Amino acid sequence: MHLIFHKYQGTGNDFIMIDNRQGEFPKNDTKLVARLCDRKFGIGADGLILLENDDSTDFRMVYYNADGGESTMCGNGGRCIVAFANFLEIIGESTSFIAIDGMHKASVTDGRVRLQMTDVDTVTVFENYTFLNTGSPHHVQEVNALDNFDVRTQGEKLRYGKYGKAGSNINFVSPVSKDEFKVRTYERGVEDETLSCGTGVTAVAIAMHSTGKTSGNSIKLQTPGGVLTVSFETEDGKYRNVHLEGPATRVFEGKIDI
Numbered sequence: 698m699h700l701i702f703h704k705y706q707g708t709g710n711d712f713i714m715i716d717n718r719q720g721e722f723p724k725n726d727t728k729l730v731a732r733l734c735d736r737k738f739g740i741g742a743d744g745l746i747l748l749e750n751d752d753s754t755d756f757r758m759v760y761y762n763a764d765g766g767e768s769t770m771c772g773n774g775g776r777c778i779v780a781f782a783n784f785l786e787i788i789g790e791s792t793s794f795i796a797i798d799g800m801h802k803a804s805v806t807d808g809r810v811r812l813q814m815t816d817v818d819t820v821t822v823f824e825n826y827t828f829l830n831t832g833s834p835h836h837v838q839e840v841n842a843l844d845n846f847d848v849r850t851q852g853e854k855l856r857y858g859k860y861g862k863a864g865s866n867i868n869f870v871s872p873v874s875k876d877e878f879k880v881r882t883y884e885r886g887v888e889d890e891t892l893s894c895g896t897g898v899t900a901v902a903i904a905m906h907s908t909g910k911t912s913g914n915s916i917k918l919q920t921p922g923g924v925l926t927v928s929f930e931t932e933d934g935k936y937r938n939v940h941l942e943g944p945a946t947r948v949f950e951g952k953i954d955i
């Protein structure tokens with residue numbers, strides 16, 4: 698038996714994309730998802746995404762981390778599935794779709810996708826880090842010399858040490874200028890640094906605003922895989938109309954024996 702897949706990447710956060718409108722993918726087979734995402738024994742990816750039918754929106758997004766477990770929202774994956782739906786001609790330039798954290802609106806033009814993220818009501822500020830949920834949980838911590846920082850070791854320590862079994866994604870950040878920050882992320886479920894994390898940079902932009910490190914409401918985030926922009930409006934300390942914008946690229950398609 699074989700499986701047809703498409704490979705997408707958004708600022709280097711890469712995904713196996715499967716058109717599951719016929720419902721044929723074995724959704725509970727976590728070992729299969731992990732094998733498909735394995736970079737030596739499978740296709741290789743940070744996550745796997747199913748595009749499914751939905752009654753009230755254009756499609757449904759189902760997201761799995763590279764470890765095979767279904768997880769919470771993926772911002773770069775959300776941008777990539779919009780590009781995929783456009784490629785499949787399910788949508789034109791604008792769409793609304795459903796994901797685990799609710800309905801998302803998005804638009805796609807010239808290979809760039811602008812995705813509306815969930816509203817953020819709560820930002821918890823601690824002495825040297827901030828915690829918030831942008832569809833997925835994120836720890837945001839400023840560090841010096843980010844380029845030489847050991848993201849994997851320090852990220853793993855915090856992910857397991859501070860957040861228990863459920864875990865969290867861990868973002869390390871350094872300012873570049875007033876409205877621009879460098880970010881490196883340790884991703885839960887990949888259990889390593891990825892080249893970019895969409896819900897992560899969204900969390901960083903909001904955390905930097907919330908702690909007064911920026912007063913802008915359109916923030917540029919440099920990740921090892923490319924630049925993303927996060928914009929938002931504020932209302933009594935709550936974040937509304939949060940948008941994540943950047944490139945989403947189809948890399949190749951293929952067929953794999955399963």
Ligand SMILES: N[C@@H](CCC[C@H](N)C(=O)O)C(=O)O
Pocket residue numbers: 710762768769770771772773774833834866884885886887893894895896897
């Ligand atoms: N790559 C993602 C985040 C995916 C979910 C994360 N690994 C988790 O389990 O919380 C993104 O672009 O947001």
